[in-house]
Amino acid sequence: MSNRPDVSPGAPLSRRIRRWGVATAFWTLLLVTLFLVFGPGLPGEDPAEPSKPPAAGAERAPASTPAPTDRNRDRDPARLNGPAMPRSAPTRLKIGKIGVDAPFTGLSIGPSGALDAPPADDTNLVGWQTSGITPGERGTALIAGHLDTATSPAVFARLTELAPKDRFEVKRADGTTAVFVVDSVESFRKDDFPDERVYADTPAALVRLITCAGAYDRTAKDYTENLVVFAHLERQA
Incomplete structure (x- = not known):
């Protein structure tokens, strides 16, 4: 299914504007998502720096795995x-x-x-x-x-x-x-x-x-x- 808006001559102008708005929001959201996934780390984080080990005596949170029946x-x-x-x-x-x-x-x-x-x-x-x-x-x-x-x-x-x-x-x-x-x-x-x-x-x-x-x-x-x-x-x- 195409993500392009309906701009056929028969479509009312108000419907075309609404559909263009939906399409614009879709592509904007996609670009933001790609930036967050593939872009640099969050502010204050250096993606090149490995995670620091927990301080002595600190406990790591266990991995979240479902318990077997x-x-x-x-x-x-x-x-x-x-x-x-x-x-x-x-x-x-x-x-x-x-x-x-x-x-x-x-x-x-x-x-x-x-x-x-x-x-x-x-x-x-x-x-x-x-x-x-x-x-x-x-x-x-x-x-x-x-x-x-x-x-x-x-x-x-x-x-x-x-x-x-x-x-x-x-x-x-x-x-x-x-x-x-x-x-x-x-x-x-x-x-x-x-x-x-x-x-x-x-x-x-x-x-x-x-x-x-x-x-x-x-x-x-x-x-x-x-x-x-x-x-x-x-x-x-």
Whole structure:
């Protein structure tokens, strides 16, 4: 599209004047912009002089970069090319910060499509999806545990105390140990659970620790939320 004003004989004079004014303003603005971009520095600045380093003790402002979402973090190239281990069943979960040292039991996907819960009569037991990824393999491994039972707190009663950069270990049947680092700890309503984000497959070696959270619904006899700990494999020990 041309930026020239309409000066055809049929155009009224007032319209031609207005359009000439618009065109003049456009070209003036363009020249000013080019001067500011390619011209000398602002008054008082010498463009040939390099920037001076900050004084001793002064702090530079950090670069403004958007924080990655958990989904993007799972797709981070550094993470995708990170460590991974061959398949081996987990045998014990150890989370020193919250005093967890629990054996594993195998769990299946129930008729509803959700992961079955571990047996409720053992307060120190965690379960893993035996048909899925083992902790340490590339992919998303699922580990579930109870928040409490009818009589006492259970294995994941203190799971909310975990925070990003905390570490935990999964002992495995092949004698190796997978060391994981927490990325985030988040709660979701059970009727609005982000299945894709929590369960989706990935080439990174990830783990989700899952338990109940929120208020207890006495009518449904269940908690209203799920707590999920998002973590990635740091190394093999």
